[in-house]
Amino acid sequence: MEGFTLSDFDDIVALQAQLGGKGHFFFDGIQNIDGWEKFARSLGDAKQHVCITESNAKMLSRDIAERLGGRYISIDVPTYSFPEYLEALSIPYDSVALSSTRGRAKVLAAFNEYLHWGGLPETLEIIDKRMYISSLYQKVLLSDVILRSQRPSGQA
Numbered sequence: 001m002e003g004f005t006l007s008d009f010d011d012i013v014a015l016q017a018q019l020g021g022k023g024h025f026f027f028d029g030i031q032n033i034d035g036w037e038k039f040a041r042s043l044g045d046a047k048q049h050v051c052i053t054e055s056n057a058k059m060l061s062r063d064i065a066e067r068l069g070g071r072y073i074s075i076d077v078p079t080y081s082f083p084e085y086l087e088a089l090s091i092p093y094d095s096v097a098l099s100s101t102r103g104r105a106k107v108l109a110a111f112n113e114y115l116h117w118g119g120l121p122e123t124l125e126i127i128d129k130r131m132y133i134s135s136l137y138q139k140v141l142l143s144d145v146i147l148r149s150q151r152p153s154g155q156a
Helices: 006-019 036-045 061-068 082-088 101-117 129-150
Strands: 024-028 049-053
Touching: 006 036, 024 036, 036 049, 036 061, 082 101
Parallel strands: 024 049
Antiparallel strands: none
């Protein structure tokens, strides 16, 4: 949302009003705009549908509760469980599949991958898993966690 300002929200609402009906607003990184909380609360008060996504430590659950006054539902998107991972890869793991050497070998190979790379859904599609995991590590640990811990207490 680079270059976006609080006044730009008015344009979004005006455009939605021209379209009519209830709005469905999706924002990612909205916490980078000063005053976003007031805007989000006003949409909620107007019974609009608002989805705010964020994957960094700048906006933790307790920060959301504080800024939105408890008017939110937080949904965590977890990694795959191992059975979900197998299902995403279309690897059967029922008793019939596990009774064959080939079936057990597929499950074991998938388990080694799952253990090594984690259960992140994105890793199923990405060829260079090491680069992806490394970039996540740098983003989450080095950027979000370290920068957040260096802020004076009381600042979000």
